[in-house]
Amino acid sequence: MSDISLSSSKSRQHSSSRSVKQPIFTRxxxxxxxxxLMLRANFYLLNIVMAAYCMTRFHASVSVAGVAVGVFTIGCLIARFLGGPAVDKFGLKNITYVGFAAVFVASALGLFGLIFTLLIGKEEPEAQREADMMMDDMALEANAQPVDFSETQATKSPAAKEPGTMRRMVNKSLELSVLPVGFVVFISYLAYGAICSYLDPFSVQLHLTSVGQYFFVVYALAMLVTRPLTAKLLDHRGPAPLMLPGFAVLAVGVGMLGIAPNAETLLIAAALIGCGIGAIQPTGLAMATAHMPKERFTVANGTSYMMTDIACGISPIIFGPVVSAIGYRGMYTVLIAVCIVGAAVFAVLHKKGRV
Structure with a gap:
């Protein structure tokens, strides 16, 4: 009995020391x-300025410039589907190197991203780390049976064993149960995608270019402030008190942007839009993964972000002709209607228990 206690004590000490020796901020x-950071900065910078650049450099119409932005974003979406099988075949690091090399060919930031990636040290595989920690915990149980860690949890999941190549590919890339709440977030990102794509030429039209460059700084700060409150309300009140007000605040922000007569109104609109998206997007993501088994978290997250990518990709294509027909201010009026539709769709799905 004393031997078991001594063994348990040593195991706890070993496990405790192991957890202490694993800092988060490693090289x-x-x-x-x-x-x-370099990759995302590169993406958002290009996404914001591409429409205005096409219109200025190539004298493209608003509609054609919107298609250029859409193709750029949809290319990112296609890479999501191709990336999974490519990683399985060639390895995560090799695909990352190839990806950053491709970005470097086109872009002031891809080179830095590639350098930082090359400087990443060799890490112990996550599956092996979890296996070691599990073995430490098992040492506390006198009659514990050995566990085979040669397969990861993902490969043991029912989805991974289902027959049929196409079904396996779908299960590896998509979590279909996420689609209802993903569609709600998709609607909000239709508005966000149009704002991103056409803010630059719109601010030029208003002669507020110097202020427009701070739009997304204010937007990001508003999202940062909103996130902690969002998480707290979601835990205590559920999604409805966040989603519906989120769409309402987003609609007000879009409306203010559409009628902005000066710099102050433009920045207030940025803050409201940031608060709206800051309530909708993380709440939708939390709802998408709330009841997911651990091995499906990554796929559920990927599906949710796929929906936002699709929205950002097709938004400039959809709203380019709208701008050509009724102007930027008219487009923002249409986006208010989009926000109202998003709130209505969420209310219906929530009432039916689908989200």
């Missing part, structure tokens, strides 16, 4: 964070 984490 690999820091380099990975910086490379991801």
């Amino acid at each position: 690999s984490f820091n380099m990975g964070f910086l490379s991801s």
Whole structure:
């Protein structure tokens, strides 16, 4: 009995020391964070200025410029589907190197991302780390049976064993149960995609270019402030008190942007839009993964972000002709209606228990 107690005590000490010796901010984490920052900064910078650049540099119409932005974003979506099988075949790091090399060919930030990626050290595989920790915990049980960790949880999941290549590919890339709430978030990102694509030429038209460059800074700060409150309300009140007001605030922000007579109104609109998206997007993501088994978290997240990518991709294509027909201010009026539709869709799905 004393031997078991001694063994348990040593195991706890070993497990405790193991957890203490695994800091979050390792070199690999820091380099990975910086490379991801370069990649996302590159994406958002291009997404914001591409329409105005096409119109200025190539004298393209608003509709054609919108198609250019849409194709750019849809290309990112296609890469999501191709990336999974490619990673399985060639390895995560190799695909990351190839991706950053391709970005470097086109872009002031791809080079830095590639350098940071090359500086990422060799990490112990996540599956092996979890296996070691599980073995430590099992040492506390005198009659515990050995566990085979040669397969990851993902490969043991029912979805991974289903017959049929096409079904396996769908299950690996999509979580169909996410689609209802994903569609709600999709509607909000139709408005967001139009704002991103056409803010630059709109601010030029208003002679507020110097202020327009701070639009997304204010937007990001508003989202940052909103996130903690969003999480707290979601835990205590559920999604409805967040989603419906989120769409309402987004609609007000879009409306203010459409009638903005000066810099102050433009920045207030940015803050309201940030608060609206800051309530809708994380709430939708939380709802998408709330009842997911651990092995499907990644697929559920990917499906949710896929919906936002699709929305951002087709939004400039849809609203380019709208701008040509009724102007930027008219487009923002239409976006108010989009927000109202989003709120209505959520209310119906929530009432039916689908989200």
